[in-house]
Amino acid sequence: MVALVQDYKTSPSSGAGYAGALVTVFIWATWIVATRHSSGTPLGTVDLGLIRYGVPALVLSPVWLRTGLIPRNVPPLLLAVMVCGAGALFFQITTFAIHSTPASAVGVLLGGSMPLAAALIGMVVFGERPDLSRSLGLAAIVGGLAILLTRAIAGQDITWISFVFLPLGALLWAGYTHAFRRSGLSALEGGALIAVWSFIIHAGLALVFGTTLASVPLAEIGLQFLSQGVLSGLAAMLAYGIAVRALGGSQAAAFSALTPVLAAFGGAIFLDEAVGVWEITAAVMTGLGVALSTGVLSHRLKG
Template sequence: MTAASPATRPPLSAGLGAASALSVVLIWAAWLISTRHSVGTSLTALDLSLLRYGVPALLLAPFWLRTGLWPRGTPKWTLVLMVLGSGAPFFQLVGFGMKATPASAAGVLLPGVMPLAAALIGILLLGERPDRMRKLGMLAILAGGVLLLVDNLSSGRLSWVSYTVLPAGATLWAIYTHAFRKSGLSAFEGGALICVWSTIINLALIPFLGTHLMTAPIAETGLQFITQGLLSGLLATVLYGTAVRSLGGTQAAAYTAVTPVAAAIGGALLLGEPLGVVTIVATLVTGAGVLLSTGLLSARAGR
């Protein structure tokens, strides 16, 4: 089946895009905390990935069955980049980095870096020209991330894995963001295809890596079923696709800079990770950066 081009799809409102993006922030924060919590359980990164993509692949089956695994009219390179950037390869890379990284620091190095990576790709490769307000927003997001990073550096809790693997994962997600924007797929179609291809990859890895899903305690599996499969895998994927369709790749990515703040607060409340003055200051700086990067103030200034 041929996927509709972006031009033939009805436009989505900016309000819907903003609401979708902010909802994704909360879900991603829960995902970071849940993934970090899984480090002390019997579930492996492959187990989490099976839940993360297998559950929505089943629930979204009507969409990928309708489009086919290689939708006509969709450039194959965009689908490959989408699966690479937000599918099983992305998850395995991030899962490796999360093992040695507190939720607060992971929030900085993963979703905190992603808006900057998305903006750089947009500027350097896609010819985007952000105005002064949005540039200030990017700088504020960077400053907020640096503040949180310095705070974690002083504690000596991070290794080279955290500093290299998670930013690489953030770059992959930024690539996915722009590839999805170019694909012409709807949020449901894109999410369905990413999940079904990722499930195929994960199933192929079971003979080599094994799985503990059938032997892990039900409480562990149930928690990850909800956070990985239903919230992050299904709901966040569709909501983020909606945000990208409505706001554009770079602007949708800017909202995710709030995730480090939510992850830091959640990590403090649920995992007992420290939450100090630096985190609070970084919260305010990052929030201001997101407000500027969305372009809302640019639109008002232009009136």
């Protein structure tokens, strides 16, 4: 854990980056399962948001109190992209969709779409051009998504909400990744600012729409406190920040190749969701596509 709290000025090692990426992807898979589970409880998306961002906002309060809510050296627009991309807007959109989407499909439509969205932003905004390996990877991701679309059209329980909101969430996260990379903030600073601003936004939503936290059993609150607050809101945000700083956005994103497969098996084991040959095929195809699209496999072969 010491490696996961290094400041960006000390240039985190590649070992710390790999550790951060692995921690992140396992937490993401757990978050998908826990959020899917919450659809059967009285907890709403605002309640979950208060838990997810309240914990890291409190724990990291010394950090955001030191930097201020709007740091002088960070353009407000860049900060807004970070907060939207990994904070309140991202959370509300994806949680709404996850509540009506099987975990295996979430892994593909969200985890698989993230590097695709990041590549598109890189090409359109920053003029990046993918090589053959990355192009094949992007094609494999599209193939995995096409399998799910075919299953949805055939009458499976995947609605248009899943195909619209989860890729939109992936686009927001990709925007956050590019913005954070250029912000000059450390993982602690970025995580703290995203958490406090997202908590403020959710507190405002709770004042308008109300909250059911007081009526939810303590056991369920405890589960979401651990999954949403401690793991997803705090540990994963810091770990992903370390991974991006140490490895770069593309290599850090490569580890999300594990998310579709982990989410599929997690849904089958913990939520008793039916996972067939086509769902596993889509998850594996997307996972391999992510690894190719980020260029990690071609980099290893050259080495």
